Amino acid sequence: MTEIRLKQVRKSYGTVEVIHGIDLEIGAGEFCVFVGPSGCGKSTLLRIIAGLEDITSGAIEIDGEVVNHVTASDRGLAMVFQSYALYPHMTVYKNMAFGLENSKMPKPEIQARVQKAAEMLQITEYLGRRPKALSGGQRQRVAIGRAIVRNPKAFLFDEPLSNLDAELRVTMRKELAGLHADIGGTMIYVTHDQVEAMTLADKIVVLQEGRLEQMGKPLDLYNTPQNVFVAGFIGSPRMNLVVATVGEGSDGLSLNAGETAIGIPAVDGLRAGDTCTFGMRPEHIRIADANNADIVVKVAFAEQLGGETYLYCDAPGLPQITVHQPGQLPVSKGQDLHLSFDRAQMHLFDAAGKVVTNGIAG
Ligand code: ADP
Ligand code: MG
Numbered sequence: 001m002t003e004i005r006l007k008q009v010r011k012s013y014g015t016v017e018v019i020h021g022i023d024l025e026i027g028a029g030e031f032c033v034f035v036g037p038s039g040c041g042k043s044t045l046l047r048i049i050a051g052l053e054d055i056t057s058g059a060i061e062i063d064g065e066v067v068n069h070v071t072a073s074d075r076g077l078a079m080v081f082q083s084y085a086l087y088p089h090m091t092v093y094k095n096m097a098f099g100l101e102n103s104k105m106p107k108p109e110i111q112a113r114v115q116k117a118a119e120m121l122q123i124t125e126y127l128g129r130r131p132k133a134l135s136g137g138q139r140q141r142v143a144i145g146r147a148i149v150r151n152p153k154a155f156l157f158d159e160p161l162s163n164l165d166a167e168l169r170v171t172m173r174k175e176l177a178g179l180h181a182d183i184g185g186t187m188i189y190v191t192h193d194q195v196e197a198m199t200l201a202d203k204i205v206v207l208q209e210g211r212l213e214q215m216g217k218p219l220d221l222y223n224t225p226q227n228v229f230v231a232g233f234i235g236s237p238r239m240n241l242v243v244a245t246v247g248e249g250s251d252g253l254s255l256n257a258g259e260t261a262i263g264i265p266a267v268d269g270l271r272a273g274d275t276c277t278f279g280m281r282p283e284h285i286r287i288a289d290a291n292n293a294d295i296v297v298k299v300a301f302a303e304q305l306g307g308e309t310y311l312y313c314d315a316p317g318l319p320q321i322t323v324h325q326p327g328q329l330p331v332s333k334g335q336d337l338h339l340s341f342d343r344a345q346m347h348l349f350d351a352a353g354k355v356v357t358n359g360i361a362g
Contacts, residue, residue, distance in 0.1 A: 001028035002153040009058035036207035078147035154186035228353040258317020279347035282324035293338030
């Protein structure tokens with residue numbers, strides 16, 4: 001199995017640098033997801049690894065060997081695109097076999113590989129069809145099959161599910177996870193969808209504007225974001241983030257925003273007068289009594305889904321606050337509500353957006 005490493009990789013188009021020095025290690029057999037907003041450099045980074053783009057400086061290593069000057073076809077990686085990129089005039093079988101035939105592999109070996117991949121992807125009955133006679137999901141399977149038959153050192157996926165409808169995306173997501181478990185190969189997967197990232201990844205790499213913001217296991221990113229960007233990006237619905245001024249409080253500090261002042265114990269790294277951002281995940285906000293509330297809000301909108309409830313709440317001078325509670329709550333639009341914030345689950349970031357603490361002690 002294959003290990004991939006990037007060392008201080010930079011990439012410019014003309015005079016514009018779009019990848020600003022990325023260090024990254026993808027372990028053998030790891031499912032690594034690059035995630036970030038549109039234009040942050042995910043595809044560029046993937047194409048750099050594939051050998052479809054050269055780099056301005058730095059190094060790319062595959063299994064310890066620098067491959068900067070190795071061509072895409074000699075890197076032994078297989079890429080699957082959002083657009084499928086199938087040959088319309090060829091059958092499914094031919095689409096999958098074509099690359100192997102070009103490499104002069106013996107026919108029985110090609111047949112065996114295509115059959116095996118087709119079974120794995122449940123497309124055996126479509127092998128004789130042309131792509132236009134397939135659904136979007138089936139076409140994407142063929143594109144994945146074409147990668148599998150090559151027995152690549154690693155699979156590179158660029159938003160492979162983006163063209164599929166929501167329901168099919170969920171199905172294909174599970175199948176991809178199953179595929180990784182079956183094949184066990186190294187996979188790099190690009191998406192702007194943080195739910196895909198959370199559910200598929202062994203390791204998530206969060207990118208923003210050509211910089212690596214944080215990488216780690218999905219729940220580590222969720223629980224201990226290192227900056228405001230990652231805090232706001234990972235999690236759906238997103239973390240409530242409120243910019244506040246720090247003041248003196250009765251038992252330490254006070255976070256002042258709008259008409260709200262929230263008392264917290266003293267925290268290393270924050271002083272009265274600082275600007276900070278505090279974050280609360282929707283599921284960590286409780287509905288409270290008037291006498292132990294942190295804030296009074298008005299419910300702008302309530303979504304009763306049966307098994308769970310989402311409340312969108314307004315308070316003067318604050319961004320809208322999302323509350324997520326299991327079960328059914330007797331709450332409706334326009335109602336005033338008292339909320340309390342669990343200090344142990346509160347995230348604090350400094351004026352530069354860097355984490356001060358994930359969870360306030362004591
Ligand atoms: P993502 O895949 O995360 O949406 P991309 O990797 O496609 O982002 O693009 C990253 C940045 O590089 C963007 O600002 C984009 O405009 C720029 N870019 C990508 N390809 C080219 C190119 N061929 N020429 C000039 N700029 C490019
Ligand atoms: Mg892209």
